[in-house]
Amino acid sequence: MEDNVIVRLDNCSIAFDGETVLNNLSLDIHDEEFVTLLGPSGCGKTTTLRFIGGFLTPDSGRVLFDGKDVTHVPPYKREVNTVFQRYALFPHLNVFENIAFGLRLKKVPENEIKELVGEMIELVNLRGFESRKIGAMSGGQQQRVAIARALVNKPRILLLDEPLGALDLKLRKDMQVELKRIQQQLDITFVYVTHDQEEALTMSDTVVVMNDGIIQQIGTPEDIYNEPRNAFVADFIGESNIIEGIMHEDYLVQFAGEKFKCVDKGFEKDEFVDVVVRPEDIQIVTPNKGDLWGVVKSVVFKGVHFEMLIEQAGYTWKVHSTQSAEPGAQVGLKIGPDEIHIMKRSEA
Amino acid sequence: MINKKARIAGVPYVIWMVVFIVAPLCMVAWYAFTDKSGQFTIDNISSIGQYAPVFARSIWLALIATVICLLLAFPLSYLISRMSGARQSLMIMLIMLPMWMNFLLRTYAWMTLLENNGLINRFLGLFGLGPFQMINTQGAVVLGMVYNYLPFMILPLYSIMTKIDDSIINAAKDLGANMWQVTWRVIIPLAMPGITTGITMVFVPSISTFIISRMLGGGGNILIGDLIEMQFLGNTYNPHLGSAMALVLMVIVLLCMSIANQFDDEEMEGMLL
Numbered sequence: 106m107e108d109n110v111i112v113r114l115d116n117c118s119i120a121f122d123g124e125t126v127l128n129n130l131s132l133d134i135h136d137e138e139f140v141t142l143l144g145p146s147g148c149g150k151t152t153t154l155r156f157i158g159g160f161l162t163p164d165s166g167r168v169l170f171d172g173k174d175v176t177h178v179p180p181y182k183r184e185v186n187t188v189f190q191r192y193a194l195f196p197h198l199n200v201f202e203n204i205a206f207g208l209r210l211k212k213v214p215e216n217e218i219k220e221l222v223g224e225m226i227e228l229v230n231l232r233g234f235e236s237r238k239i240g241a242m243s244g245g246q247q248q249r250v251a252i253a254r255a256l257v258n259k260p261r262i263l264l265l266d267e268p269l270g271a272l273d274l275k276l277r278k279d280m281q282v283e284l285k286r287i288q289q290q291l292d293i294t295f296v297y298v299t300h301d302q303e304e305a306l307t308m309s310d311t312v313v314v315m316n317d318g319i320i321q322q323i324g325t326p327e328d329i330y331n332e333p334r335n336a337f338v339a340d341f342i343g344e345s346n347i348i349e350g351i352m353h354e355d356y357l358v359q360f361a362g363e364k365f366k367c368v369d370k371g372f373e374k375d376e377f378v379d380v381v382v383r384p385e386d387i388q389i390v391t392p393n394k395g396d397l398w399g400v401v402k403s404v405v406f407k408g409v410h411f412e413m414l415i416e417q418a419g420y421t422w423k424v425h426s427t428q429s430a431e432p433g434a435q436v437g438l439k440i441g442p443d444e445i446h447i448m449k450r451s452e453a
Numbered sequence: 454m455i456n457k458k459a460r461i462a463g464v465p466y467v468i469w470m471v472v473f474i475v476a477p478l479c480m481v482a483w484y485a486f487t488d489k490s491g492q493f494t495i496d497n498i499s500s501i502g503q504y505a506p507v508f509a510r511s512i513w514l515a516l517i518a519t520v521i522c523l524l525l526a527f528p529l530s531y532l533i534s535r536m537s538g539a540r541q542s543l544m545i546m547l548i549m550l551p552m553w554m555n556f557l558l559r560t561y562a563w564m565t566l567l568e569n570n571g572l573i574n575r576f577l578g579l580f581g582l583g584p585f586q587m588i589n590t591q592g593a594v595v596l597g598m599v600y601n602y603l604p605f606m607i608l609p610l611y612s613i614m615t616k617i618d619d620s621i622i623n624a625a626k627d628l629g630a631n632m633w634q635v636t637w638r639v640i641i642p643l644a645m646p647g648i649t650t651g652i653t654m655v656f657v658p659s660i661s662t663f664i665i666s667r668m669l670g671g672g673g674n675i676l677i678g679d680l681i682e683m684q685f686l687g688n689t690y691n692p693h694l695g696s697a698m699a700l701v702l703m704v705i706v707l708l709c710m711s712i713a714n715q716f717d718d719e720e721m722e723g724m725l726l
Contacts, residue, residue: 160623180626187627193620197642206638207628258628 109136110172111261111294112157117166119152126152127163127318134262134296139288141297141305144315145341150298153315154264157296159183186255187264191271192247194239200226200250201235207258225253228287245276252287262294269304281307302342306330314338335448339381346387346422350380350447358447361397362418365440369447379448384412384425386444395437397422401430484696497697504680504698511676512705514591514666515659518598522606522655523648525599530610530647531640534617545611548604560597560668567593567669589671597665598655605654613647614640649713657706677702 112134119127127149134140134157142150155161156168159180168176175183186207194203204225208218226232229249239247248268255263265284269277285308288295299305305312306326314321314329314337322334333339336347350360355370360380372378392398399417411429415422415436422438430436488494501508533544551559566572567587574584587593617640625635641648663678670676677698684695 158627160626179631180623181629181631185627187624189620189624191618191620193618193624195621195624195639195643197639206625206630210629210634210638254624254628 110134111136111170112296113169113172114153114156115167115169117153117156117163117168119161119164125318129166130318130320131166132313132320132323134294135311136261137292137294139285139295139297139308139310140313141299141309141311142313142315143299143302143305143341144321145300148315149318150300150315151266152318154187154266154296154298157262158185158187158264184261185264186258186260186262187266188248188251188255188268190266190268192251194247194250194254196239198239199235200231200237200239200242203239203250204253204257206254211258221257222253225257228256228290229253229283244272245280248272248280252284256287256291256293260293262296263288265295265297267299268297269299269301277304284308306342314341316341332446333381333448336379336381339379339446339448344384344423344425346382346384348380348382348420349450350378352376352378352447356442358445361420363396365396365445366442367445367447368442369445372447372449377450379450381446381448382422382440382444384423385410386440387422387424387426388439388441389413389424389426389428389430390437390439392435392437395439397438397440399436399438401432401434401436404429404432481696481699484693485700486697488693497693498701500694501697501701504677507675507680508677508701508705510591510674511660511678512709514595514598514676515656518595518602518659519606519652519656521595521599522603523651526603526606526610526651527644527648530607530614533607533611534614535619541615545608548607551600552604556601557664559601560665563593563597563600564588564668567596588669589673591670591674593669594666594674594676597669598659598662601665602655602658605658606651609647609650609654610644611647613644617643652713653710656709660706660709661702 110133112132114130114132117127117130118125130149130153132153142153144150152161156163159175159178159182162176166176167174170178170183195206198206201222204222205218208221213221222235226235229252231246231249231253234242234246239250242250251268268284269280272280281304284295284297288308297305297308306329309326311323312326312329313323316337322329322338324332329338329342333342333345339345339347348360350358352358352369352372353364353375355372356367358365358367358369358378358380397417399415399422402414402416402421405412406429407425410425410427413424413426413430415424415438417438424438485497486493486495488496533541536544564571568574569584569586569588571588573587577583577585621639621643622635625639630638660676661678663676663682666674666676666679681695681698681702683689684691684698
C-alpha cells in the first residue's frame with residue numbers, strides 16, 4: 106500500500122479567527138481508493154478537502170501530490186476536480202456546455218468535446234437533456250451534471266463535498282450506488298465528505314472519522330463499525346450502548362454489575378475502560394436465561410426492527426430486535442463475547 | 454387574474470403617468486412638428502442637421518464616460534461583493550457619500566480644482582510642472598460625467614454580483630479557469646443584466662447633461678443638453694426647435710439602449726446554444 110499513495114497531507118494545521126480547525130493532520134490517500142471523511146459539522150472534513158482541491162492553504166504543513174509539494178499550487182493547476190455541496194453549476198449554460206466547460210478551457214477540439222461530453226452524459230444517464238437549462242433540472246439531475254462536469258476532465262482525484270446532502274432519501278440511496286459504480290468503472294480516487302455515517306459505510310473503501318480537527322480513526326467500514334477505537338467513533342458510527350467498565354484481566358471485563366467474557370486483551374490489570382455494545386448485538390431472552398435482567402420501558406417500531414429501551418440497574422440499554430416485548434415486561438439480555446468492544450477511556 | 458382591488462392600487466400611478474409623462478411627451482411632439490403660428494411643419498426636425506457635430510460630440514463623450522465607468526466599476530463591484538457583510542455596507546455607503554452633496558456644489562468643486570491657477574496646477578507648479586490646460590476641455594467634461602455618474606454603474610453591478618455564489622467561481626477555478634477566464638466565461642455573462650442597467654443609467658444622464666459641459670467644458674464644448682436649454686431659456690428662444698432636439702435625442706437614446714439590449718440578448722443566447 107505504501108507505494109501507491111497519491112495524496113499525502115503532512116502535519117497540516119489551520120486556524121480561522123484564532124480558532125484551530127485542523128490540528129497537525131496527516132493523512133495518506135491511495136490511488137483508486139474511495140475514501141470518506143466522516144464527522145460532525147465543524148470537524149474539519151471540508152477544510153481537509155479544500156486543502157486537496159487547492160482552495161485553501163494550510164497555515165503549516167504540506168500537501169503532497171504524487172510526492173510533489175503542491176501546497177501553494179492554485180486549483181486550476183491541479184489534477185483534481187470537485188463536486189460542490191450545492192452543485193455550483195453555471196446557470197447561464199445548458200447541460201452540455203456545463204459539462205464541456207473544463208474541456209473548452211483546455212482548447213480541446215470541438216469534435217473531441219462532443220465525444221467526451223457524450224460519454225459523460227451516457228455515464229450519468231442524462232441522454233436527451235443536453236440542451237436543457239440548469240434551472241429546469243431537478244436536484245438529482247443537477248447532481249449528475251455536476252458529477253459529469255468534474256469527471257469529463259479525467260481528474261486523478263474526484264473530491265465530493267457532501268454531494269447528496271440536498272437530495273431526498275430514496276434518491277440519495279440510488280446515487281450512492283451509482284457513485285460507487287462510477288468510481289469502480291473509471292478506476293479513479295474519490296475523496297468524499299459527509300456527516301452521514303450510513304453513506305460512509307455503504308460506499309467507502311476507507312473511512313476517516315474526524316472530530317475537532319483531529320482524525321479519530323482510519324479503517325475499512327467493517328473495522329470502524331466493529332472495532333471503534335474510542336467512544337466518539339462508537340457513538341458517531343451507528344447507535345451504541347457505551348458503558349463504563351473495568352478490565353480485570355485479558356478476556357474478562359466487568360460492567361453493569363456482571364463479569365463478561367470478551368475477545369479483547371492488552372489492558373492494564375483492573376484498568377477502567379469504555380465498553381461498547383451495538384443495539385442489534387443484544388439478544389432478548391427470558392429472564393432466567395439472560396446475563397442481565399431489565400424492565401422494558403418503551404418499544405418503537407422502526408420498520409425493519411423494534412427499538413426498545415430497557416432499564417437495568419440504573420443504565421438504559423438500547424436494543425434492536427425483530428421481536429418485540431411488552432412495555433413493563435421483565436426480560437433477560439444476552440451479550441456474546443464477540444459483541445463486546447473494549448476501548449481505552451477517552452480523556453474527555 | 455388581477456382582482457379589482459389590485460387594479461385600484463395601480464390607479465394613482467396611472468394618473469401620475471398620464472399627467473406628468475404622457476401629456477408632456479405629446480406636447481413635446483406637438484411643438485416639434487409645428488411652427489410659431491401652430492402650422493404643421495418638419496422644418497424643426499430637418500434643421501437639426503446643422504447641429505450634427507454637437508450631437509456627435511454628445512454621443513462620443515457620453516460613450517467614453519460610460520466605458521470608463523464600466524471599467525472602473527466592474528472590478529470594484531466584484532471586490533465589494535466578495536467582502537463580509539459589514540464591510541460591504543461600509544463600502545457602499547462611502548460610494549454613496551458624494552451623492553448626498555449637491556450636484557452643483559460637486560461640479561463647482563471640480564472647477565476650482567481644474568482651473569489654470571487651481572489647486573492641481575498650483576500643486577504641480579511646486580515641482581516646476583505646468584500649468585496645464587485642464588478646465589474647459591473635453592477631458593474635463595468626461596471627468597465630470599464619470600465622477601457624477603459612477604455610483605449609478607457601481608450599484609447595479611454590485612447588486613447583481615452579490616448574487617453570484619462563491620462556489621460557482623470556485624467551480625470554474627476547479628475546472629481549470631484562471632481569474633481572467635473566470636471573469637470572461639462566468640462573471641461577465643452572469644452580471645450581464647447589471648451591466649446593461651449600469652450602462653443605461655450612466656449613458657442616458659451623460660448624453661443629456663448640460664450643467665457639466667457648461668461648468669467644466671467652457672463655451673467650446675457644448676452638448677445637446679446645452680443646445681436644448683438655450684432654445685427654452687436662452688436668448689435664441691425657440692421651443693419648437695428645442696422640442697425637436699429633445700425628440701431626436703430621445704430617439705438616439707432609445708436606439709443606443711436597444712443596441713445594448715440586443716447585445717445582452719445575443720450574449721445570453723450564445724451561452725445557451
